[in-house]
Amino acid sequence: MAEIAFIAPYEDLAHIARQVSLELGLDLSIHVARVEEGANLARDLARNGCQVIVSRGVTAWLIEQAVDLPVVDVPIGGYDILRAYYQAKQFGGPIGIADVPDVIQGLESLETILGDTFLKYTLKNQDDDIRRGIMALKEAGAEVIIGKIAMAREARNFGLNSVIITSGKETVYQALKEAQRVLQVRQQEKRRAEQFKAILDFAYDGIIALDEEGRITVFNPVAEKLSGWRAEEAIGRPVTEVIPAAQCHILLKTGKPELGELLDIGNTRVVANRVPILVDGRTVGVVTTFQNISSLQSLEHKVRRRLAGRGHVAKYTFADILGESPSLKEAVRLAREYAAVQSTVLIHGETGSGKEMFAHAIHLAGPRQNGPFVAVNCAALPENLLESELFGYAEGAFTGARKGGKPGLFELAHEGTIFLDEIGEMSPRLQARVLRVLEEGEIMRLGDDRIIPVNVRVIAATHRNLAQMVKEQAFREDLYYRINVLNLEIPPLRERGADVLLLAGHFLQEFCRQLQRPAGNLTPEAARELLQYQWPGNIRELRNCMERLALRCHGTTINAAEVRQALGLVIAPESGVPGEGAAGEGRIERLAGQVSTLERGLIKRVLAEAGGNKAEAARRLGVSRTTLWRKLKEENKIDKTGKA
Structure with a gap:
């Protein structure tokens, strides 16, 4: 079934339509039927899938009343009237014409060209009394009537000569091109309507739309479920009858959006966004979307559990960093500036001073805030384990490797930030691998030969003096300058x-x-x-x-x-009463000195047994390498001063 149908009131017009459709390559169904017969035919065509109908005159008008489809009327052109005029002149006498305003108004310029005038009668609409018009033209002296088939037929009933204004090829061509355009627009509208329906039907949000009178025009399935109303019952009703608590109609007066409002719809608490529809600055409707709070909370918890389990969530913002001291405010000011760019940041500060909190805040205040935040303590893991954590591994890379392999933290931090805490504790071999990631933006999993590109921002932190470690060849100079692009010093408490x-x-x-x-x-x-x-x-x-x-x-x-x-x-004496005063303080100092001496001796003995291997000594002592390094540093100070 063709999507465009041409219903011609007479055979000659159908013949012209066939010629034009062939020239246009248009799939067109062509029929000959007039007035009521044409309207009945249009009903059948609409039921069988026709999308646009082309017809002419009274027949076109009746079809418009009969079907809910666009109807293109073949216009009466200047050439059509000229042909009818010269035929009418053969009968002699004044020429009259009765038609709708669009046709009558176009005659003035034609009269100027012809040097002749028409007796004219304007029909107010297609349903106006044609008989009355012909009678008026006869009384005005018309001897020949030109017009459409209905006018010509009525003129003959009054004993007047008549000529039918037929449509020429050019006007049929114009009508069919318009029908093609209408069909294209109609198809686009149907696609948009189906898209809109799919969005409404499958959205997680409840959606209600109002017209400018506060009546519901859209009511999707989620709104049905939450409110208990069926869409066919709700649409057309004032929203105050269906969901009084929604308060959507208020925006018709205020014109101001209201976002994140808590509402109770039935027995369900929802969070709602109400937005006015503005046309030329005037509020012509309101759209309200709302979600079940319990569903939102469940989804949020699910996402947070999955992300937090992998260390992908930054928890702290600059608002969480408390303090009014000038040194801290200066650190926060610098950190805010660093957050706005993508450069690598090196944070230096003593243990427990808040380096990781600053790293979280820099990430959340920067352009990567919606990306992952992955944190790893480089001092907390042995070298081999840290390597596999940072770079991942391929299946079969080593005994016990997970089937299918495992992505490393650099991969998981793609498009986000990786925080390398205590980077000064990283082995030289791992430092070289991290340097390559920073320089090339790519990693290779353990046991794999495939290069994986990564885009991460690196924030590193340490409590050690990396510049001094570079001089002592304990830290790679090239990596130091690569991570020390932006430097942030966290003041001690x-x-x-x-x-x-x-x-x-x-x-x-x-x-x-x-x-x-x-x-x-x-x-x-x-x-x-x-x-x-x-x-x-x-x-x-x-x-x-x-x-x-x-x-x-x-x-x-x-x-x-x-x-x-x-x-x-304060250490309690043997009596169990806390010691106070000078005696108590002296006792504290003596005990502290004894403990310190015992601790230094133990560290020296274990370090000797481990052959000077600090990592092994730390393992045997049950402390981290960071703690062992700090103890050794304190011992060096004591050795230089000679005081315990």
């Missing part, structure tokens, strides 16, 4: 002044809230103890101290003795 008290109060409240007990207040003496302490473990040590205080202290105030005890500065 002892240099941050009153930030100690700010952080102490924050941690104390956090732990007391977890324990469901009121947070105690620090006395001035207790605050002084915190400020005077050197905090070798920095913020991590302060947090641990506050956790101990939250567990041990049940009063409304926390005194200096309790703080010293939490810091390990």
Whole structure:
């Protein structure tokens, strides 16, 4: 069945349509039928899949009333009227014409060309009384009537001569080209409608649209499920009847979007976005989308579990970095600037000073914030294991390798950030492999010969003096300059002044809230103890101290003795009463010295047994290589000063 049908009121017009359709290469079904017969035929064609109908005159008008399809009317052109005019002149006498305004208005220029005038009668619409028009033209003196078939037939009933205005090839061509354009637009609209329907039917969101009177025009299946209304019942009703709580109609007056609003629809709590539809600055409707909060929470938890299990989620922003000291504010300012670019960052700071928190914040404030954030502590894993973690491995690379292999952390960080904590503890061999990733942007899994391109931003951190390590050939110079593009120094807690008290109060409240007990207040003496302490473990040590205080202290105030005890500065004598005063402090110093001497002796003995291998010595001692390095550094200082 052709998608375009031509219903001609007379055979000659059908013949012209056949000629033009062949020239256009148009698949066209052509029929001859007039007025009501043509309308009935159009109904049959519409039921059989016809999309556009072309006809002429009264027949076209009746078809428009009969079917819900676009109807293209073959126009009356100037050449058509000219042909009819010269035929009518053979009968002599004044020439009259009765037709619709579009035809009548075009006669003025034609009269100028011909040097003749028509007696004219304008039909207000296709349903106007043709008989009345012919009668009026006869009374005005017309002897010949030119017009469409219905007008010509009525003229003969009044005893007048008549000539039918037939459509020529050029007007049929024009009508069929218009029909092609209409069909194309109709097909595009149908495709868009089907796309729109698919979006509405399969979207996770509930979707409701209103017209400018607040009546529902769109009501998708999710909206049906949440509201309990069927779409066919809801559409056309005021939204205030269907979902009063949605408050969508308010936007028709305000014209202001409302995003993230919490609503109760039936027994379900949803988060809704309401947006006005604006045309030329005027609100003509509203679209509301909403999602079930429990579904959102479930999806969020699922995504977070899957990502967090692989270390892909950055947790901290710059808002989580607390402190008012100038040194910290300067570090945050620099970090914010570094976040805006893609360059490698080297963060230096003592253990527990917050290096990883800054790395998280830089990632979340930068252009890669929607990508993964992968963190790895280079001091926490043996060399071979760290290598397989960073670069992954192919199937069968070694005994126990996972079937199908395993992607490395550099792969998992693609389009995101990788944080290499304690990079100073990395072996020279691994340093060389990391350098290649930074320079070439590609990795090769263990046991594989395939190159995998990766696009990652590297943030490295260390508490060691890498520049000194380069001089001592303990760290690769080329890698050092490759990672030290942007340098960020995190101030130790002892240099941050009153930030100690700010952080102490924050941690104390956090732990007391977890324990469901009121947070105690620090006395001035207790605050002084915190400020005077050197905090070798920095913020991590302060947090641990506050956790101990939250567990041990049940009063409304926390005194200096309790703080010293939490810091390990007070050791109970044999009587079980905490030591205080000069005697207690002297006892603490003596015990600390004895412990330090025993510890140094143990480290030397184990290091000798391990043949100077620090990694093996750390393993035997049950400490990390970072801790062992710090202990050896402290011993070197003691050896130089000669004091215990």
